[in-house]
Amino acid sequence: xxxxxxxxxxxxxxxxxxxxxxxxxxxxxxxxxxxxxxxxxxxxxxxxxxxxxxxxxxxxxxxxxxxxxxxxxxxxxxxxxxxxxxxxxxxxxxxxxxxxxxxxxxxxxxxx
Amino acid sequence: xxxxxxxxxxxxxxxxxxxxxxxxxxxxxxxxxxxxxxxxxxxxxxxxxxxxxxxxxxxxxxxxxxxxxxxxxxxxxxxxxxxxxxxxxxxxxxxxxxxxxxxxxxxxxxxxxxx
Numbered sequence: 001x002x003x004x005x006x007x008x009x010x011x012x013x014x015x016x017x018x019x020x021x022x023x024x025x026x027x028x029x030x031x032x033x034x035x036x037x038x039x040x041x042x043x044x045x046x047x048x049x050x051x052x053x054x055x056x057x058x059x060x061x062x063x064x065x066x067x068x069x070x071x072x073x074x075x076x077x078x079x080x081x082x083x084x085x086x087x088x089x090x091x092x093x094x095x096x097x098x099x100x101x102x103x104x105x106x107x108x109x110x111x112x
Numbered sequence: 113x114x115x116x117x118x119x120x121x122x123x124x125x126x127x128x129x130x131x132x133x134x135x136x137x138x139x140x141x142x143x144x145x146x147x148x149x150x151x152x153x154x155x156x157x158x159x160x161x162x163x164x165x166x167x168x169x170x171x172x173x174x175x176x177x178x179x180x181x182x183x184x185x186x187x188x189x190x191x192x193x194x195x196x197x198x199x200x201x202x203x204x205x206x207x208x209x210x211x212x213x214x215x216x217x218x219x220x221x222x223x224x225x226x227x
Contacts, residue, residue, distance in 0.1 A: 004154075006154070009152065030213060031213050033213070033215065033216075041220075042202055042218040042219065042220055042221050043155070043202070043216075043218050044218070045215035045216065045217070048213065048215065088154060088155070090154075090155075092213045098143065098160075098162075098206070098208070098213055098214075099157060099160065099170070100157075100213070100216070102147075102154030102155040102156070103154050104152065104153050104154045105153075105154055
């Protein structure tokens with residue numbers, strides 16, 4: 001079936017360093033959503049991108065949706081301890097009654 | 113205070129027993145979803161419902177059943193036919209506007225352990 005591949009699985013950074021996670025789909029997506037899940041918590045919606053080539057920013061977070069609507073990235077500038085958690089992308093499956101296909105997530109770990 | 117509640121937070125059951133996980137929302141959302149989360153994997157859709165008395169299978173519906181008798185409630189039954197039921201189960205809901213995808217709001221989850 002249709003899959004969304006997300007890499008890397010883990011990223012260890014020093015506080016203050018940048019963090020990036022990437023999602024790639026084998027087929028065109030209707031949209032892409034990004035969620036954050038804190039340790040022991042549940043996913044919380046961050047943003048949705050719909051248009052080809054769209055770029056959105058939320059403070060230190062920058063989200064991009066590829067021109068072909070098959071890939072997306074999330075970049076965090078100057079990570080802080082509050083950024084710790086797992087970041088998931090979820091792509092809208094065309095013609096699917098609003099089903100999302102989830103990436104496996106990238107866990108952001110701040111080195112002590 | 114609006115939101116989605118799931119109970120219980122932790123659930124232990126013996127192998128071969130059916131178990132029902134509850135999900136209630138007071139957000140007046142039409143759509144509700146059940147996901148399963150396993151370590152190192154993304155969320156996998158079990159069932160979803162867009163309207164009362166109607167629901168559709170997701171990618172991994174085998175061994176599970178649901179009902180949607182009220183807009184606010186979408187309980188999930190994990191049956192003895194589910195081969196590997198130990199997992200973290202998440203319920204979510206969203207509004208439906210036209211043909212748009214909308215953000216999903218998640219409950220706190222139920223961690224089911226089958227002994």
